[in-house]
Amino acid sequence: MSTLLEVNGISVTFDGFRAINNLSFNIGPAEMRAIIGPNGAGKTTFMDIVTGKTRPDTGKVLWGELSRNLVGMNEARIAQEGIGRKFQKPTVFEDQTVEENLLMAVKNKRGAFSVLFWKPSDADMNRVAELAAEIGLANELMRKSGELSHGQKQWLEIGMLLAQEPRLLLVDEPAAGMTPEEREKTTDILVEAAKTRAVVVVEHDMEFVRRLNCKVTVLHEGSVLAEGSLDHVTSNQQVIDVYLGR
Amino acid sequence: MLKRLLVVVLAMFCLATQVVAQDAATEPTNETASETEAVALGPMQEVLQSVSELIVDSSRRTIQPAIDAVAGSGLDAAPFVLETWQARDMWQRISDGQFFKAVKAGDGYALTDFDTGEVVATVTKDDIEQIKPNSGIQGLIGSALVAFQLNDPDPAKRREALASLERNASEDLLGVLRASIDNEEDADIRARKERLEKLITITYGTDPANRIAAIESVAGNLDVAVRGALNPLVATRIMAFDGAIPDDVNVARELRVGSEALSREEAYALTDGEPLLTDDALRGLLQANIVDGAVGGVPVAELSDPERRVAAFEALEAAGTVPPAATEDDVDAALDGKVFAAVYSEPNADVTDAAQSALTAIETKVGLFQIFDLGLDALSLGSIYFLAAIGLAITFGVMGVINMAHGEFIMMGAYTGYVVQQIVPNHTASILLAIPLAFAVTFAAGVAMERLVIRYLYNRPLETLLATFGISIALQQLAKNIFGTQARPLTSPDWLGGAWVMNDVVSISTVRIAIFVLALIFLAVFLFIMKRTRLGLETRAVTQNRGMASAMGINPERVNMLTFGLGSGIAGIAGVAIGLYAQVTSEIGQAYIVQSFMTVVVGGVGNIWGTLLGAGLIGILQKGIEWFNPSNTLAAQTYMIIFIIIFIQFRPRGIIALKGRAAGD
Amino acid sequence: MQRSFLIKNPSVMIFLAVLTVFTILVTFSSEAFGAGIISTSFVKTLGKTLCLALIAVAMDLVWGYAGILSLGHFAFFGLGGYMIGMWLMYERTKEIVATSMAQNPIPPTAQEVVDGIGTQIFGVVGSSEFPVIWFFADSLFMQLLLVVAVPGVLAFVFGWLAFRSRVTGVYLSILTQAMTLALSLYLFQNDSGLRGNNGLSGLQNLPGVTASQDYVSIWFFWASALALALGYIFAAWIVSGKFGSVIRGIRDNEARVRFLGYSVEGYKLFLFTVTAMIAGVAGALYYPQAGIINPAEIAPIASIYLAVWVAIGGRGRLYGAVLGAVFVSLVSTYFTGGQAPDINLGFYRIQWVDWWTILLGLSFVLVTLFAPKGIGGLFDLIAERRTPDRHGADLGPDQGSLREREAEE
Structure with a gap:
């Protein structure tokens, strides 16, 4: 199996606390993966490292067919490489309309000058309409995103993520604070997305993970404890000890 | 040392005896008169009488032999006489011309004999006449007194004498000073005497070996007076020589014309060429010679061109209207074959070398202390x-x-x-x-x-x-x-x-x-x-x-x-x-707010030790920059702020940065 | 394209219309072209106010839209003034020197003229040599170029250093304030080459122009109005498109914009530099009307006042910035000019010259506390525009991202 992202022996220490300890991790080009683990297992730090927010003390993060090392690139550069990230808390630009939010995310040149002289083409507008339909916000395009409900904001953020057309999606607890219907819809969107790209979901909610129906990686104290199907890992005694058994 | 002392004392004696002899030759009447009348003059009175004329005359120009006679008499009463004289307490008895110390006592004056130190008579004011040395003579007497005071049993007097010697040191007193060192018991005064002896030797000494030894012994001494004594030795002036520099000249360094130390104009000024034609002088000359709207055949309107101005001047010069002045070619000719050098006023090369290296040693030490002082300033x-x-x-x-x-x-x-x-x-x-x-x-x-x-x-x-x-x-x-x-x-x-x-x-x-x-x-x-x-x-x-x-x-x-x-x-x-x-x-x-914020930010927010380090760093920086350019504290602050802006590039979170996720951006 | 942009932004049209009417009114009330209701000095005050409005627009772009509270834009304003002042002073002095030298029996050489100018200009700081920075002082074209180039380059270098190391929020404000302080301290020195604390003076006299100040003041008024109009259109154009979207995104959540693939530093740097250039232009128009510029003008306090205007006017909207600058500076002129009547409290007489600053400071506190939208907020009430519901997210738009993170964690 070819790999899209290969995380190789990374470690990072905060003030003597070893948040990630010699972690290695691979994911293919069109794959859904769930990451679970107790608090402090290093899930968010792992995402921070991949997206360039935190620089690891040692190790490599190799990306794509050319196996380029992402360590040392800045966040914007990594995002342009095709890695999209959704935060735990929905972060959309509340002061701007849904359309503006999506237009900002639609894949286009990101340089200051090309953006300054950029005018939306028909293709861009169609893409926005398409995405809006997909995330169920087609009727809300002209509303300020601050006025949306919590679930709608989550979808808008996922929509923005999709608009970037990333090859790897990192999603941090997408289902938090959602109603059951909203969760179902979120699952659909993610499963659909995983058909064409790699999706990594960090989630606490086992129910949600089960519905994703994918390979699961369990993190503990900064390294991989177990990997496999949900049933496989949940039957692992170590996993039960550190996580499920609590 | 002892030998020197002997020489000096001998010299003084010679001088004194000479004067006595001279007086004896010129004024026989006085001599005979006193001889006939006096029964037994004390030895000091005798000395005084021998120079009586000079003392009474009291002239700055001629008084020195009289002072020398008293000082060189070798009598114990000499300092007493000199002090009395200097304090204007010496009076001459009109009747016999003898000198006494007179102190007002009641209506009259009590006369003290110099030799015995006892009061011999009390007289009215009409009987005696005061000797009134002017301030110049008082100074001369003071110098003579120094020799006695330096050996005075009273330490306070010795200190006083040293202080007066420091103010106006002279070569003459060197011997006296040296002689007094050996007998000095007070360690502090002895140290001062030795120091002074060295300084005077450096400045006035005649034996190069002695001077060099003195110079070497003060190397590294931070005393301002030491630097004051050494600096004149290494003072130079620029001189021009034809061809080669003579051997008997103590050259500090040769200078090239046009270098920073010696500009072309300065070099030319050292030669005895015609005055250089400055732009101002040229304009003045031309202005004075306008004839019918033209100068030397060049129309005034064209004179805004510098080349035309020179042309006009040359025409005037050729016509003899104006005195010749040096043009650039003249300067070249004058400088050709000349050698320029900075020359020490002190002729002895060994002395200047020693002084130079002593000064370097002092400067190094001063530099180190200045850095220490700077550190204190920065700390403060x-x-x-x-x-x-x-x-x-x-x-x-x-x-x-x-x-x-x-x-x-x-x-x-x-x-x-x-x-x-x-x-x-x-x-x-x-x-x-x-x-x-x-x-x-x-x-x-x-x-x-x-x-x-x-x-x-x-x-x-x-x-x-x-x-x-x-x-x-x-x-x-x-x-x-x-x-x-x-x-x-x-x-x-x-x-x-x-x-x-x-x-x-x-x-x-x-x-x-x-x-x-x-x-x-x-x-x-x-x-x-x-x-x-x-x-x-x-x-x-x-x-x-x-x-x-x-x-x-x-x-x-x-x-x-x-x-x-x-x-x-x-x-x-x-x-x-x-x-x-x-x-x-x-x-x-307002003067502190920006620096205060900088201190906190540079140190690392939320950490008092960081603030301490930040304050120290900013203090050291500002003082350090001021040291490079001491006249300009404004510039120092400017550069300090620029430095801080650059510093933040490398440590955006300050010297002591909080690490961890919370400190992330 | 321009037309559609203007139609899409009616507020720009309204603003331009108001500005045009105002300009025409002032022109016909002036002593030069009309009834003479408005004195020449007041025309200058109005012209200067328009320049202040222009720099307020620049400040609003960088602070209200991109969230960078720069306390350094008045330094760029001053630099623009210095650049044009150098040419004005050089040429003006050249005229004077040439006139006086023409009395000489012998015509002066070019070097003598230059030396004469040098002595005239730098005599006050004990020098007569032209510093290197005056190299282009005899060329209007070059100095006009420098009006935008010097603030632009300074802003670019400073911005590159600051943004690259991700200094944000109050830290950036303090750093810009330090930069301003450094610049003003530098200019205070006599050997800065710009006449130390004497500054440049006599700038109101245009070289080669014999018309009276009545006319010159109106010309500058027109130029200021034109510059404000162009600056306003430019600013409105910048913020209306996707670029505006991105910079507002940076203001609200810098990290999120970064993860969308935008190089936040590049955008900030672009905006910081461009607004510095606008500030330079505003300064270049302001100081010939003021007649004198000295380093005190550049002191950090001036830049903070600029922030005050924008905050009082209402940041995040361009007309708010203009309103704030015009309102505060005209009211300031009224109170500090001695026109306001004293208030006699019986035991104490309030003289506004002394008490105006206190009133301004306190009203500024009140605006920050109770009317964060400033005067511009009043227009919302009129338009009954709904404000975005933040769902209790208390983090304001001016939040530095650093603080926001800390607040979260």
């Missing part, structure tokens, strides 16, 4: 910045509240000190009173500000910045309205007025030491409050997690209020301290 400046910043370290560093009015709290503290001083005249008492009062005033102001403004703006730092800035300009203007724009003095008590002096190079004023100590006290207080008291614990708790802290029963409102008040109060005390050495104006806070 750093402690001032630390004082100004420590309140901010609490409000900004710990609480995260950016208070632009912090500088105005410093100002309020300083003005509190000023007002207290108006009421309590005793400076010590007023300072001791001002410190708690300034704390109280600014604490109250801080609490009021926190209650009225800042608590509504927590977590909105930019708005806090703007609102507190509004308060800052209002407070500044208020101070201006109350106290006026002129600077108000805050006088420090006398015990803070002095300075601690280590040597000629290193010294530091007591106020600055006090500020340094105060900074240390503040540091201790800060650490104590933050680490050891309930308030510190609660403050840290509220800052780190407000919700959790209030769940634990801490009242965050109260804690914030008190902490902010504390930070402001400390600013007030800092204001008193800063006011002691700087003028108190309404803008005193």
Whole structure:
């Protein structure tokens, strides 16, 4: 199996606390993966490292067919490489309309000058309409995103993520604070997305993970404890000890 | 040494005897008269009589032999005579021409004989005549006295003599001085004598070997007088030579024409060529020779061109209308074949070399001490910045509240000190009173500000910045309205007025030491409050997690209020301290606010040790930059700020950075 | 394209219309072209106010839209003034020197003229040599270029250093303030080459122009109005498109914009530099009307006042910035000019010259606390525009991202 992202022996220490300890991790080009683990297992730090927010003390993060090392690139550069990230808390630009939010995310040149002289083409507008339909916000395009409900904001953020057309999606607890219907819809969107790209979901909610129906990686104290199907890992005694058994 | 002494003493004797002989030859009548009349003159009286004419004449030009006669008589009474003479207490008895010390006693004068030291008679004023040496003669007598005073049994007199010798040293006294060293028992005076002997040898010595030895012995001595003695030895002047430099000239270095040390014009001025034609002189000449709208055939209108001006001048020169002046070609010709060199006035090359290397050694040592002194200055400046910043370290560093009015709290503290001083005249008492009062005033102001403004703006730092800035300009203007724009003095008590002096190079004023100590006290207080008291614990708790802290029963409102008040109060005390050495104006806070923020930011927000390091770094930097360009403190501040901006590139979170996820961007 | 942009932004049209009417009114009330109701000095005050409005627009772009509270834009304003002042002073002095030298029996050489100018200009700081920075002082074209180039380059270098190391929020404000302080301290020196604390003076006299100040003041008024109009259109154009979207995104959540693949530093740097250039132009128009520029003008306090205007006017909207600058500076002129009547409290007489600053400072605190939208917020009430519901997210738009993170964690 070819790999899209290969995380190789990374470690990072905060003030003597070893948040990630010699972690290695691979994911293919069109794959859904769930990451679970107790608090402090290093899930968010792992995402921070991949997206360039935190620089690891040692190790490599190799990306794509050319196996380029992402360590040392800045966040914007990594995002342009095709890695999209959704935060735990929905972060959309509340002061701007849904359309503006999506237009900002639609894949286009990101340089200051090309953006300054950029005018939306028909293709861009169609893409926005398409995405809006997909995330169920087609009727809300002209509303300020601050006025949306919590679930709608989550979808808008996922929509923005999709608009970037990333090859790897990192999603941090997408289902938090959602109603059951909203969760179902979120699952659909993610499963659909995983058909064409790699999706990594960090989630606490086992129910949600089960519905994703994918390979699961369990993190503990900064390294991989177990990997496999949900049933496989949940039957692992170590996993039960550190996580499920609590 | 002894040999030298002998030579000198002998020389003096010769001189004295010569004078006596001379007098004897020229004034036989006087001699015979006294011989016939006097029964037995004391030996000193005899000496005095031998130069009686000169003494009575009392002329600056001719008096020296008389003084020498007395000083060189070898009699114990000599210093007594000289002192009396110098003090204008020497009188001549008209009847027999003898000299006595006369002191007014009742209606008359008591005469003391110089040889016996006893009162021999009491006479009326009409019988005697006062010898009135003028100040020039008094000086000469003084110099002669020095020889005696240097050996005087009374140490105070010896010191006095040394002081007078230091003021006007001369070659003549070198021998006397040397002779007096061996017998000196007082270690301190002996050291002074030896030092003086070296200085005089360096300047006036005749034997090169002696001088060099003296020069080498003072290498590394920081005494300003030493440098004063050495510097003239290495003074040079520039001279021009035809062809080669003669061997008998002590050359410091050869100079090239056109180099920095010797410009072409300067070099030309050393030759005896015709005066150089300056642009001004050229214009003046041309102006004076305008004939029918043209100068030397060149129309005036064309004279805006420098080349045409020269052409006009040459025409005038050729016609003989103006005296010739050197043009560039003339200068070249004059300089051709000339050699220029900086030449020592001191002819002996060994002496100048020794002086040069001694000076280098001194300069090295001075340089080291200057660096030490600079370090002290930097430390003192750093402690001032630390004082100004420590309140901010609490409000900004710990609480995260950016208070632009912090500088105005410093100002309020300083003005509190000023007002207290108006009421309590005793400076010590007023300072001791001002410190708690300034704390109280600014604490109250801080609490009021926190209650009225800042608590509504927590977590909105930019708005806090703007609102507190509004308060800052209002407070500044208020101070201006109350106290006026002129600077108000805050006088420090006398015990803070002095300075601690280590040597000629290193010294530091007591106020600055006090500020340094105060900074240390503040540091201790800060650490104590933050680490050891309930308030510190609660403050840290509220800052780190407000919700959790209030769940634990801490009242965050109260804690914030008190902490902010504390930070402001400390600013007030800092204001008193800063006011002691700087003028108190309404803008005193503005002078420190940016540096204070820089101190906190450079040190690392939220860490008092960082603030300490930041203050030290900024102090050292500013003093260091000032050292390179001492005349310009404005530029020093400019470069310091630029340095800080660049520093932040490499350590964006300050010297001591909090690490971890919380410190992420 | 321009037309559609203007139609899409009616507020720009309204603004331009108001500005045009105002310009025409002032022109016909002036002593030069009309009834003479408005004195020449007041025309200058109005012209200067328009320049202040222009720099307020620049400040609003960088602070209200991109969230960078720069306390350094007045330094760029001053630099623009210095650049044009150098040419004005050089040429003006050249005229004077040439006139006086024409009395000489012998016509002066070019070097003598230059030396004469040098002595005239730098005599006050004990020098007569032209510093290197005056190299282009005799060329209007080059100095006009420098009006935008010097602030632009300074802003670019400073911005590159600051943004690259991700200094944000109040830290950036303090750093910009330090930069301003450094610049003003530098200019205060006599050997800065710009006449130390004497500054440049006599700038109101245009070289080669014999018309009276009545006319010159109106010309500058027109130029200021034109510059403000162009600056306003430019600013409105910048913020209306996706670029505006991105910079507002940076203001609200810098990290999120970064994860969308935008190089936040590049955008900030672009905006910081462009607004510095606008500030330079505003300064170049302001100081010939003021007649004198000295380093005190550049002191950090001036830049903070600029922030005050924008905040009072209402940040995040361009007309708010203009309103704030015009309102505060005209009211300031009224109170500090001695026109306001004293208030006699019986025991104390309030003289506005002394108390105006206090009033301004306090009203600024009140605006920050109670009317964060400033005067511009009043227009919302009129338009009954709904404000976005933040769902209790208390983090304001001016939040530095650093603070926001800390507030979260």
